Amino acid sequence: MGAPVNPAYRRYHPKWHRDRMPIFWWLRQLSYARFIARELTSVVVAYAAVLLLVELRAISLGPEAFDRFTAWLRSPIPTVLHVFALAALIWHALTWLHLAPRALVVRLGGRRLPDAAVLLGHYAAWIAASALLLWAVLSA
Amino acid sequence: MPEAVAIDIRRYRPEEEAEPHWQRYDVPFRREWMVLDALNYIKDEVDGTLAYRWSCRMGVCGSCGMMVNGQPTLTCATYLESLLPGPIRVEPLRGLPVIRDLVGELSDFLAKLKRVKPWIEREEERPTAAGEYLQTPAEVAAYKQYAMCINCLLCYAACPIYELEPEFLGPAAIALAQRYNLDSRDEGHEERMDVLSTHDGIWACTFVGECSTVCPKNVDPAGAIQRYKLEAALDWAKSVVLPWGRQ
Amino acid sequence: MKPHRSREPGLWLLFSAGGTLTALLLPMLVFVLWVAPSLGWMEPLTHAAVAPLARHVLVRLLLFVLVTLSLYHWAHRFRYTLYDGLQLYHLNRLIAVLTYGTATALTAVGAFIVWG
Numbered sequence: 001m002g003a004p005v006n007p008a009y010r011r012y013h014p015k016w017h018r019d020r021m022p023i024f025w026w027l028r029q030l031s032y033a034r035f036i037a038r039e040l041t042s043v044v045v046a047y048a049a050v051l052l053l054v055e056l057r058a059i060s061l062g063p064e065a066f067d068r069f070t071a072w073l074r075s076p077i078p079t080v081l082h083v084f085a086l087a088a089l090i091w092h093a094l095t096w097l098h099l100a101p102r103a104l105v106v107r108l109g110g111r112r113l114p115d116a117a118v119l120l121g122h123y124a125a126w127i128a129a130s131a132l133l134l135w136a137v138l139s140a
Numbered sequence: 141m142p143e144a145v146a147i148d149i150r151r152y153r154p155e156e157e158a159e160p161h162w163q164r165y166d167v168p169f170r171r172e173w174m175v176l177d178a179l180n181y182i183k184d185e186v187d188g189t190l191a192y193r194w195s196c197r198m199g200v201c202g203s204c205g206m207m208v209n210g211q212p213t214l215t216c217a218t219y220l221e222s223l224l225p226g227p228i229r230v231e232p233l234r235g236l237p238v239i240r241d242l243v244g245e246l247s248d249f250l251a252k253l254k255r256v257k258p259w260i261e262r263e264e265e266r267p268t269a270a271g272e273y274l275q276t277p278a279e280v281a282a283y284k285q286y287a288m289c290i291n292c293l294l295c296y297a298a299c300p301i302y303e304l305e306p307e308f309l310g311p312a313a314i315a316l317a318q319r320y321n322l323d324s325r326d327e328g329h330e331e332r333m334d335v336l337s338t339h340d341g342i343w344a345c346t347f348v349g350e351c352s353t354v355c356p357k358n359v360d361p362a363g364a365i366q367r368y369k370l371e372a373a374l375d376w377a378k379s380v381v382l383p384w385g386r387q
Numbered sequence: 388m389k390p391h392r393s394r395e396p397g398l399w400l401l402f403s404a405g406g407t408l409t410a411l412l413l414p415m416l417v418f419v420l421w422v423a424p425s426l427g428w429m430e431p432l433t434h435a436a437v438a439p440l441a442r443h444v445l446v447r448l449l450l451f452v453l454v455t456l457s458l459y460h461w462a463h464r465f466r467y468t469l470y471d472g473l474q475l476y477h478l479n480r481l482i483a484v485l486t487y488g489t490a491t492a493l494t495a496v497g498a499f500i501v502w503g
Contacts, residue, residue: 015154016237016245021303026472029210032300035348039468045409046461048417049454050493055420056450057500059441063434070424070431079425086417093410099347100407103366112281130415137419140436304471343395346467369399376396 041092044085097122145169145220146227147178149190152238160238163187164227167220175215175223175230176204179242192242199356202292206242207231212297212354233297235306249293252309255335256317261328279324286319286364288357295351295361307340311351311361314342318364337372345369398463398487405460408453451501455494462486 026032058069072078101118144166152160165186167178176194183190194204197216204215209229220228236244266273295311302308317336320326336342345365352362423429440446466486469475475482 013237013245016239017152017154017160018237019234021474023474025300025303031350031353032348035300035346035350036468036472039346039464039472042461042464042468045405045413045457046465048409048413049457049461049497051421052416052450052454053493053497053500056441059434059438060500066434066437073421074425074431078421082417082421082425086414086422089409089414089417092406093414096406096410099349099366102360102363103370105367126411129411133412133415134419136440137432140432140440301471304474305476337396339395343399346471370403373396373400373403377400380397 038091038095041088041095044088045092047085048089093126097126141171141221142169142225145178145224147175147182148227148229149182149242150229150231151190151241152232153189154240169220169224171219171221173220175206175208175213175218175220175228178220178228179215179230190242191240200290202290205233205292205294205297207234207297212294214292214294214356217356233293235297235299235303236293244293246293248306249291249296249310249313252313253291253316256309256313256332257328257335258316258320260320260323260326261331262325263327273325275324282324283319283322286315286322286359289316289319289359289361290357292356294354294356295359298350298354300348300350301344301346305340305344308344309336309341311345311365312359314345314368315359315361315364318368321368333372333375336368337376342369342372398459401456401459402463405456405458406464409457409460412453413457447501451497454497454501458490458493458497459487462490 022028026036055069058065073082098119100122101115104118106113106118147165147167148162149165150160151163165182167181170177173181174197176197179190179192179194183192192204192206194216195201196203199214199217202214205212206215207213207230208215208218209223212233215230230242232238232242233244236246236248239245289312291312293312296302299308299311302310314336317332321329321332342365345362347362347366349362352360355361419429420432424431441450463486466482469482470479
């Protein structure tokens with residue numbers, strides 16, 4: 001082969017055909033739509049973080065502020081919103097825990113730990129952390 | 141079982157038209173036929189102008205990759221029966237420029253493959269008289285999965301990032317880089333990291349995971365990329381925390 | 388670090404740490420703090436019960452780390468979603484500033500709320 005071809009020329013070669021990618025390419029097939037849905041759960045993560053800060057602020061402002069916050073939590077729209085948020089966060093957690101073993105190759109004694117073992121470890125951590133949180137809040 | 145099945149093929153003849161068009165063919169249905177057999181029937185009996193690639197017809201050469209009903213697949217490994225009742229849509233692999241009919245342009249992938257140096261890199265070659273490089277079964281197992289790649293480019297067709305950002309190195313190139321990185325005989329790890337740990341390398345990947353889903357050889361390029369992300373990130377962290385001792 | 392290697396590794400580490408921590412903690416936290424009380428499955432927390440817990444230094448540390456990593460996790464992921472999902476490559480700089488900038492600003496606010 002001769003000198004490297006200018007990539008722009010190669011990409012827009014006068015005779016080769018290239019399909020344009022539609023803006024909503026992720027609606028083209030289910031696996032892509034699920035991918036985008038999975039990525040958008042990060043918005044719910046940010047919302048949860050912000051609401052946590054709001055709640056902490058309410059706590060530090062005193063009982064009246066905190067009661068107002070609790071009342072707002074119990075009103076219909078926030079209640080419905082938070083049920084959906086919980087579903088989204090569970091979806092985030094499930095997809096994350098299932099993808100993590102693909103990135104972590106744990107070798108023990110020269111043999112790679114099977115994906116199922118790493119996944120089980122993650123689930124165990126998830127259950128343990130959740131149980132700990134539940135206990136911490138219930139005992140308050 | 142039907143007598144015949146309809147195949148819709150996306151034809152493109154650059155000397156005659158500016159845009160591709162669909163053309164329907166009726167092909168006899170045989171239970172043992174793959175999509176490739178149907179294409180060969182069309183070429184032999186119906187329309188000799190159809191252009192497509194194929195070779196081994198047994199799933200090891202990687203030539204016959206095409207989109208069948210919107211999924212990248214090896215046409216030599218896809219039964220017509222599994223696609224009944226039809227019509228079956230056959231198109232060239234997505235993400236690649238189309239030269240003609242079902243033939244995609246591969247030079248982009250080949251250039252990227254070359255950049256990741258898919259060979260054993262050593263500081264000093266061992267002379268033949270010194271004997272073979274010995275590897276334990278465990279050392280072979282470390283990279284064997286990634287050595288199974290047949291360069292069929294189904295993963296490139298499945299990857300939306302490659303279609304969106306043609307500069308992206310892509311799943312197979314990175315998996316093949318890993319095949320050598322993880323090979324105990326290789327010493328080219330640093331050089332490859334300069335190519336891989338870039339915006340168009342591993343960091344463009346958002347772990348959609350479709351590449352591994354469509355891979356006919358279970359190479360799991362998505363896994364290779366995520367593993368390498370972790371490795372590159374930890375290497376970067378080490379270089380920040382312990383900057384001495386690096387060239 | 389060689390110059391042509393990307394700055395991404397650090398951002399990816401933040402994103403990964405955030406993803407893991409939020410995956411492990413947020414579902415139960417959201418359930419116990421916001422969903423269960425609103426649906427009547429748990430008694431709502433009283434200020435008297437929760438204030439001492441929230442003042443504890445370890446709790447503050449955990450919550451601050453959780454909030455910070457959540458924000459940077461979102462910033463990184465959302466940036467790529469806009470980038471690829473809506474093909475806004477030409478706005479790359481702007482999106483990076485808006486996402487990481489928001490995360491940093493909210494982290495500063497968080498620092499004030501948690502430690503102030």
